[in-house]
Each structure stands twice: as C-alpha cells, then as structure tokens.
Amino acid sequence: MTATILSRSVGMTEEKAKSRMADTSGSSVAPMDYAALEDRIGKVYLYHGMPLQARQLPEPRQRDSYNVHREVKLVQMLQHWNLQKIVGILIDDDNKCQAVLGELCSRGTLHHLIHDDKFDLDFQFKYSLVENLVSGMAYLQTTVVKSHGILSSFHCLIDGRFVLKISGYGMPVLVSPNWLVPPTDNMSDKQLYFYLWRAPEHLRERMPPSGSQKGDIYSFAIIVQQILLQSDPFKMGKLSENRSSVPVRDIVMEVKRGSTPPLRPPLPASVTAPEMRDLLEECWQEDPSLRPSFAMFKASMLQMLVRNKISTVGLVDHLIKKMEKYSLELEKQVEQKTNQFMEEKERSRNILDQILPKSIAKSLIQGTISAPETFECVTVCFADIPGFANFVKSLASRPHDYLDALNILQDTYETIVEQRDVFRVECLYDALLLVSGLPNRNGTHATEIAETAVGLLKSVANTKLSLAPSHILRLRVGMHTGPCVAGIVGSKLPKYCIFGDTVNTASRMETNSIAGKIQCTQKTKELLPESPLFKVVHRGNIEVKGKGLMDVYWIEPQL
Numbered sequence: 001m002t003a004t005i006l007s008r009s010v011g012m013t014e015e016k017a018k019s020r021m022a023d024t025s026g027s028s029v030a031p032m033d034y035a036a037l038e039d040r041i042g043k044v045y046l047y048h049g050m051p052l053q054a055r056q057l058p059e060p061r062q063r064d065s066y067n068v069h070r071e072v073k074l075v076q077m078l079q080h081w082n083l084q085k086i087v088g089i090l091i092d093d094d095n096k097c098q099a100v101l102g103e104l105c106s107r108g109t110l111h112h113l114i115h116d117d118k119f120d121l122d123f124q125f126k127y128s129l130v131e132n133l134v135s136g137m138a139y140l141q142t143t144v145v146k147s148h149g150i151l152s153s154f155h156c157l158i159d160g161r162f163v164l165k166i167s168g169y170g171m172p173v174l175v176s177p178n179w180l181v182p183p184t185d186n187m188s189d190k191q192l193y194f195y196l197w198r199a200p201e202h203l204r205e206r207m208p209p210s211g212s213q214k215g216d217i218y219s220f221a222i223i224v225q226q227i228l229l230q231s232d233p234f235k236m237g238k239l240s241e242n243r244s245s246v247p248v249r250d251i252v253m254e255v256k257r258g259s260t261p262p263l264r265p266p267l268p269a270s271v272t273a274p275e276m277r278d279l280l281e282e283c284w285q286e287d288p289s290l291r292p293s294f295a296m297f298k299a300s301m302l303q304m305l306v307r308n309k310i311s312t313v314g315l316v317d318h319l320i321k322k323m324e325k326y327s328l329e330l331e332k333q334v335e336q337k338t339n340q341f342m343e344e345k346e347r348s349r350n351i352l353d354q355i356l357p358k359s360i361a362k363s364l365i366q367g368t369i370s371a372p373e374t375f376e377c378v379t380v381c382f383a384d385i386p387g388f389a390n391f392v393k394s395l396a397s398r399p400h401d402y403l404d405a406l407n408i409l410q411d412t413y414e415t416i417v418e419q420r421d422v423f424r425v426e427c428l429y430d431a432l433l434l435v436s437g438l439p440n441r442n443g444t445h446a447t448e449i450a451e452t453a454v455g456l457l458k459s460v461a462n463t464k465l466s467l468a469p470s471h472i473l474r475l476r477v478g479m480h481t482g483p484c485v486a487g488i489v490g491s492k493l494p495k496y497c498i499f500g501d502t503v504n505t506a507s508r509m510e511t512n513s514i515a516g517k518i519q520c521t522q523k524t525k526e527l528l529p530e531s532p533l534f535k536v537v538h539r540g541n542i543e544v545k546g547k548g549l550m551d552v553y554w555i556e557p558q559l
Helices: 034-042 065-076 109-116 123-139 189-193 202-204 213-229 249-256 273-281 294-307 315-355 358-364 388-395 401-416 446-462 501-511 524-527
Strands: 002-005 010-011 021-023 028-031 044-047 050-063 084-092 096-103 156-160 164-166 374-382 423-428 433-435 474-491 495-499 517-520 536-544 548-557
Touching: 010 156, 028 109, 050 084, 109 213, 123 164, 123 213, 123 294, 189 249, 202 213, 202 249, 202 536, 213 273, 213 294, 273 294, 294 358, 315 358, 374 446, 374 501, 388 401, 401 423, 401 446, 423 495, 433 446, 446 474, 446 517, 446 536, 446 548, 474 501, 474 524, 501 517, 501 536, 517 536, 524 548
Parallel strands: 474 517
Antiparallel strands: 002 010, 002 084, 021 028, 028 044, 044 050, 050 096, 084 096, 156 164, 374 433, 374 474, 423 433, 474 495, 517 548, 536 548
C-alpha cells in the first residue's frame, strides 16, 4: 500500500500495511494503538510525530494522479479553526484511494457524541457546536471548494477541546458516482439512511460531485436539529417516549416526492428559541433560492445569541466546571465502589481463610502456588455423632429441618475450633476432620487437638435441637499423632488435603471409639502434658482393623 502525504508518494508493501509506511526520506507513517477509540475515530497513524486520523472512503476510487494531487493541494491550502486539516490520502497497491488522512479529532464524530448517553449536552454546549459548524461552512463557501456536498453529522468531528471540525470537504474526484444518484426503493435501509441529510432537489436529480451551497444549508439545518434534540435526523430525541417510529425509507421517499406542507424534522419549542426555529425552517425551504447563505445564518444567529444573552465564549471553561462537578461525583462513586470492593475482598479472604490455612490462603492471594509438604509430626482428629443423620431425619417433617439441625451443629463446631491453633480439613454433615501442627509447626499439636476435642465434647452435649430439645448429642472422637503430607488439590476450587497412614490411623481411632468418648493412641498420649482440662486414662489393648492390637487411651474431660 502507498500513501500520498503532502503530495509526496509514500511506499508500503501489503505485508507492512498494518505496521509501517516509510517514505524515501526515511520518515514513516505507523499505525498507533487507538483500538479503544477505533469505532469512533477510525484508524490512527503517526506521521513525522503527528497523529493522523484516517477517514475510510465508502468505495475505493481509482487514482487519477493529476486530479488527485491538484485537489489534495487545494484542500491543504484551506486553514480554519473549524475545518479538519487534510494531510493526504491513502492509496493501495491497485492504485486506488482508500482513505483521507487528516488531523486527529480524538472525541470522534458529532454523530457518536449525540448518541453517547454519557454526554448530556447543555444549552451552551449545543449552541457552541452550532456556532462552530456555521463558522466552518461560512468560510468553506468563500473558498475555491465552494460547497461540501455530503455534509452530515458523520462529517463533523470533535477534537480534544470539544471544538467541532468539518471533514469530508473538497476532493470531489474521490466521491463515488453511486453516491450521487437519487435514492430508489430497491436501496437498503443502510444506504437510504445517509440520504436523510440530502436536500430535496438532490434527491430528485443526480447531485453534482461537489453538491451545492443551497444543498449544504439544508444538510446543516438537519444537523442542527440533531444537536438540539440529541437525536437521529427527523427524530424527536433519544430519550423521548414520543420518538418517531417512521421508517427511514418512508422519510427519504416522502422528502423526495415533496408534499404540502413538506416533511421536515420536528423541532419542539422547548428545545430552542423561536428565532432559531424560524432560521432553521428557512434553511430547509423546499425552494433552494429561499434558503439563506451561511453568512446570513451566522449573522442572524449571533444577533439572536446577543438578544437572548447566550454566550458560546469560554466553552472550555464551562466544560472544565462541568468536568470538575462530574469528577467530584465520580470520586464519590469510586470511593463507594472501592469500599464495596474492599468489603467484598475482605469477605472473600475470610471465606478463603475458612477453607485453607491462613498462610496457604495468603500465598494463593499473592499468586504463589504452594507445593505439597511433608510434616514429620502432626496430630489428626476425627469426630462424628453416631446415628445423627438417621435420628434427625426420623424427626424432620421437611428437608429444611435437617438443614437447620446441621447449621446449629456446624456453628457449635466453628465456635470451638476457631479458638485453637487447629485447622478444619473437612466438615461433612456431622463428621469433622481436624489437624494441628501444619502448616504451622507449633510443637503443641497434641495438646491443641486434645483440648479442642474436650471443648467439642462438652459443647455438643449442651447443644439443643429444636426437633428434640431434651435429646443429648454425644460426640465420638479419635486421634493419632505421626507424619503426613499436606498440600493444595485443585486450582479452580482449591482444597487443602492431608494424606498418610497417620490419617488412616486417626480414622480407625474414631470408629473404634464410643459416643461421648475421646480415644487416642500411645503416640498421642506420649506428647500430652498434664492439663487442668483433661486427664488421660488407659483403656488397654484393642483390635484395630488393618493395625492389629493397639494400646489406646481415653482422654476424659476434667470436671
């Protein structure tokens, strides 16, 4: 692909079209990263340090070197605050013009601004846009270009300071012949949409490539109606419940046919001064000769603004004040959302701390994956209430009763467990799996588990179920001390699991225990000091499945 920049040819291969364009002097035109704005402003290129905005042509036009260069030079000579400065055109390898390159207007088209719900255009802002538009067109009609021809809200660009700049002017050689023909019934709604801005006389006969000055003033009035109502052409407004539902096809064809009175956009008295409404009605007169020039419109509009004490001077200051107000509101919203986020983050962290050891949870939050770890000595405890499920289900008249009973029991477990250096590995229905000594090697794991078990035994016995208030619940507990391996299992739903023969032995201690009793092995007993909370009583040797005879002990709560 090649690009004509300031009437100089800039070469670029098809492979490099998306990344770089280099001219013979070593300068380059490179696409910039404006992906977030591309829907509004099109592709953006960097040329000699200046960002350029590409306006894609509806149809690629065959390059005519003399005419193209002549028309590019003509539009480059035009200098006005409200005209987009044209730098060059983009030409592909087939020698076809693909796009017009001009100064960057970062806020996109007027059409996008009007339809952006984030912008509520106030009275001063609207009249400033109208003043920009009429000033640019008044200047354009005094130049060799004379008329625009395809003026619409898509050809009105908004720069970073909210100044309206007209694009798409000049270079009639680039206008597609298909765009000049009158609309027909066999055209699509998308094609007909762009005829909404076209003057009636150009809907009935083939339009000249440059259009006409009287046609431009009609198109201008349609755009002003859009600005005042913040709507599509011929619509009542984007927020109005009374919005027109007339199809685009019907509107275009009705304007083309002409009627008495002629079909024109609605302009309620509430959106503008009567003088402005009268001016606009003159602009879309059926007879082109009755329409005012842009110079006449501008003079009449300025008189109206003076009479009504409306000022468009200091728009940036006005916008800054609005932005300051918006910024304050935004800061409040951000603070509120931040507080909500922090609260939610804290809740999430608390939940994570419940299902994982705190040190492991912290590592996960920081993005560190904890590897499985071997622990030489920990104490593991299993506990359950024999027959709890069948007992509650026999009394429950509905599933909710069973859930209520489980919730009461779980609350009891949590109240005791969270007081000690103990991690709850699993809690399923009435069953409980606890461990101490990992991941924090505390050295007192046997005592931590024993005192936790005593607390659980007492609390469960004092827990009253609404289904059977007089029934005493009896916890059965078994524990063992030894080595194990622990680590995170799963990534989407991480779970901290423990493995090893110590876990199996602790489970056997629980199943061979008795309801209302705490049973431990010799290894656990050896690590238990004297305690005011419990005493250790020898039970004797018992046959344990898979283990044979084992010397076991009762841990009995002290009264």
